[in-house]
Amino acid sequence: MMLAQVTGADKLNAVKPPFWLLAELTYRCPLHCVFCYNPTQHAALREELSTDEWIKVMREARAMGATQLGFSGGEPLVRDDLEVLVQEAHRLGYYTNLLTSGVGLTEPRIKALKEAGLDHIQLSFQDSTRELNDFLSSTKTFELKRRVAALIKAYDYPMVMNVVLHRHNLPHVGTIIDLALEIGAEYLELANTQYYGWAMLNREHLMPTREQLQTAEAVVNEYRLKIGSQCQFFYVVPDYFEERPKACMNGWGSVFLTIAPDGMALPCHNARDLPGLVFPSVREESIADIWQRSAGFNAFRGEDWMQEPCRSCDERHKDFGGCRCQAFMLTGDAAATDPVCSKSPLHEQVVSIVRAAETRANPGAPWKPIVFRTDANSRELIEAAGRQTRAMS
Amino acid sequence: MEVLTPTQDPRVLSVEARPKLNRMFRLQWEEVQQGYVLLYPEGMVQLNASAAEIIRRCDGLTSVNELVADLESAFAQSGLRSQIVQLLAQAYARRWLV
Numbered sequence: 202m203m204l205a206q207v208t209g210a211d212k213l214n215a216v217k218p219p220f221w222l223l224a225e226l227t228y229r230c231p232l233h234c235v236f237c238y239n240p241t242q243h244a245a246l247r248e249e250l251s252t253d254e255w256i257k258v259m260r261e262a263r264a265m266g267a268t269q270l271g272f273s274g275g276e277p278l279v280r281d282d283l284e285v286l287v288q289e290a291h292r293l294g295y296y297t298n299l300l301t302s303g304v305g306l307t308e309p310r311i312k313a314l315k316e317a318g319l320d321h322i323q324l325s326f327q328d329s330t331r332e333l334n335d336f337l338s339s340t341k342t343f344e345l346k347r348r349v350a351a352l353i354k355a356y357d358y359p360m361v362m363n364v365v366l367h368r369h370n371l372p373h374v375g376t377i378i379d380l381a382l383e384i385g386a387e388y389l390e391l392a393n394t395q396y397y398g399w400a401m402l403n404r405e406h407l408m409p410t411r412e413q414l415q416t417a418e419a420v421v422n423e424y425r426l427k428i429g430s431q432c433q434f435f436y437v438v439p440d441y442f443e444e445r446p447k448a449c450m451n452g453w454g455s456v457f458l459t460i461a462p463d464g465m466a467l468p469c470h471n472a473r474d475l476p477g478l479v480f481p482s483v484r485e486e487s488i489a490d491i492w493q494r495s496a497g498f499n500a501f502r503g504e505d506w507m508q509e510p511c512r513s514c515d516e517r518h519k520d521f522g523g524c525r526c527q528a529f530m531l532t533g534d535a536a537a538t539d540p541v542c543s544k545s546p547l548h549e550q551v552v553s554i555v556r557a558a559e560t561r562a563n564p565g566a567p568w569k570p571i572v573f574r575t576d577a578n579s580r581e582l583i584e585a586a587g588r589q590t591r592a593m594s
Numbered sequence: 595m596e597v598l599t600p601t602q603d604p605r606v607l608s609v610e611a612r613p614k615l616n617r618m619f620r621l622q623w624e625e626v627q628q629g630y631v632l633l634y635p636e637g638m639v640q641l642n643a644s645a646a647e648i649i650r651r652c653d654g655l656t657s658v659n660e661l662v663a664d665l666e667s668a669f670a671q672s673g674l675r676s677q678i679v680q681l682l683a684q685a686y687a688r689r690w691l692v
Contacts, residue, residue: 296620298636359617
């Protein structure tokens with residue numbers, strides 16, 4: 202008994218503090234992007250944390266050592282208390298990042314956010330063309346985003362331009378980089394689609410071909426050489442096309458702490474739906490208890506949970522077995538090796554998805570229409586899931 | 595990214611250069627980590643003690659020569675120049691300094 206206690210205490214002490222606090226302030230969003238990673242059942246999650254509850258979260262996470270704070274969503278500007286939250290975050294010593302579509306970023310607000318101490322703004326574009334930008338987000342926002350970019354520069358914020366890449370805009374990667382240079386972004390995040398939430402639902406529509414990816418990567422590398430340090434690129438790899446999985450979240454419960462709009466604390470923004478795990482709410486528990494002691498945050502910490510081939514793999518310290526959510530979605534077992542890994546016995550599943558994108562044929566599955574991220578679609582998906590549960594019971 | 599070696603970077607070679615922290619970075623003491631960190635959009639660099647001592651003196655007013663003299667006196671040690679110049683070169687290459 203004593204030994205078990207000592208081991209338990211050691212494990213607790215070994216848990217490093219969260220460095221990254223992602224505050225998903227709301228799932229409300231004026232855009233309806235087909236590749237959004239938010240949960241498709243967002244319409245059921247309406248009980249957003251109050252200003253005071255968010256302040257409590259920020260204080261507790263900062264006391265543990267969190268330094269980076271991302272205000273995200275949904276569209277965080279939908280919250281009219283954003284300025285208050287930024288001001289408190291700045292006072293606490295966070296480096297504050299606003300991740301926005303630009304909708305709602307008026308001059309009075311961008312000025313107020315500057316005065317509140319906001320450090321950086323990440324602005325999303327869906328494409329370098331108005332037509333595709335507006336189609337993929339189901340809004341008319343391209344021109345607005347360009348005006349917002351000019352405001353971000355005028356108020357002297359460091360700017361990251363973010364574009365999610367997929368089969369429709371990969372051929373435009375050159376003009377996307379041109380746009381980043383034109384608006385004066387210091388960083389450009391070229392994020393190949395990660396298939397979660399709405400993106401998973403629309404995977405057939407979004408999955409590129411290997412040739413598209415190779416061509417795009419060559420263009421990115423050409424620009425890298427040409428433009429020097431003017432703009433730095435972050436390239437998020439298309440993991441379905443890789444032989445090894447991504448080091449998802451840098452390890453479960455290792456660096457990242459996401460707080461969802463309803464106060465659920467998550468090791469990553471997609472963990473909500475993993476079966477058999479209960480994630481605590483910041484309304485009921487402190488951040489320290491959640492991070493260090495909760496079953497959910499300890500479920501995939503370290504290596505004890507790993508199965509073969511991860512358990513005996515030399516690379517397990519590097520990629521931590523990949524993504525738990527992806528393992529669950531593709532294999533039905535959240536503790537399985539991420540099937541992106543060529544060592545996974547189920548890797549063929551990923552290969553066949555990639556192959557289907559090459560031929561644009563998906564045998565056995567009818568062609569599904571593209572689904573935009575709207576409240577109405579979300580409610581329909583919730584009802585459909587309810588019908589399925591009832592039918593099974 | 596282009597990596598500059600100490601001998602290739604004219605700003606470091608010049609003893610009159612006055613290195614300054616890039617406005618994209620914020621230097622901050624972190625109590626929990628008991629160390630200085632550089633914070634930038636969506637990222638953090640943890641500095642070791644000697645890097646922190648050098649970087650926190652890069653105020654855009656102090657020249658490399660003055661920096662060397664200051665550090666040698668602060669730590670009662672001589673012969674620190676090459677170590678300092680090397681760190682500065684790395685910091686320029688990583689765009690921490692301008």
